[in-house]
Amino acid sequence: MSETESAAARSEAVQQIMRGTYEALCERGYADLRMVDIADRTDLSKSTLHYHFDSKHDLLLAFLEYLYEDFERELAAIAGDDPGERLRELVRTAYHDDDDGREELRVAILEIEAQAPYDDAFRDRLRRFDRLLHDVVRSNVEEGKETGRFRRDVDADAVATFVATALTGAHNRRVSLGVDTSDVETMLLDYLDERLVEDGSD
Known part of the structure; x- marks a missing residue:
């Protein structure tokens, strides 16, 4: 060979x-x-x-990398010329994936996340997901500011932190508690319109 x-x-x-x-x-x-x-x-x-x-732990670290690459492709596939619409599509994607048959996987990942405070390697891998989501939101907000689509006084980092936190928190509540968090989607979309766009409309 x-x-x-x-x-x-x-x-x-x-x-x-x-x-x-x-x-x-x-x-x-x-x-x-x-x-x-x-x-x-x-x-x-x-x-x-x-x-x-060498071990289940090493394999799971590689699996998280595998999922990260899939997540990266998923975010990259959100296309369009309007950064505002791309941000809204990102939020919709996060809340419209309940029927993709991956609920059991989400539960397992939540179990891994519970180990992260005690496991540096798990925590580092999971931080990459959070950082990617944050950076995608921030880059779209920055683009919107530069093109005049969004208000210039908007703090792109603060918006990215809020959106990533809301998405992650709603996801974890849905998976761990079975709570319907669909209202968070509507409120996030309203927030993006009202906080970012000068006149609060498209």
């Missing part, structure tokens, strides 16, 4: 492992997850998993 073929085989194995981790987390959750549960959902052996990842 050539070096290129070997790298491709490793890449395919890792992709299988990530897909298996996704399925196993959805079915078993974080606390009960075992390496064998992941292997059972792939064409690979448990020893092959350990060849790529």
Whole structure:
């Protein structure tokens, strides 16, 4: 096997492992997850998993990276010439994804988030999600200010912090408590219109 073929085989194995981790987390959750549960959902052996990842912890760190790349692509796919509409689409995306069949995964991720105060590696990975969301909101607000779409006195960092906090908090309440947080979407959209746009209208 050539070096290129070997790298491709490793890449395919890792992709299988990530897909298996996704399925196993959805079915078993974080606390009960075992390496064998992941292997059972792939064409690979448990020893092959350990060849790529020394422990469940290392594998889950890689899985968070995998999810981060997916999140990055999802945010990048929000297109359009108007930064205001892109921000509204970001909020809609966050609140209209309840029917995508990933509720079990969200519960498992919430379990991982609960470990973050005690685990620097988990915390660092999760901070990347928060920083990306914050930066996407901030860059859209800055663009809106530069193009005259938004008021120039708006603090882009403060808006980004508020939006990211509201989205994350509503998400966690929905997942952990089963609370209907759909009103938060409406209030965030109103906030974006009233706080950012000079006349409070499109």
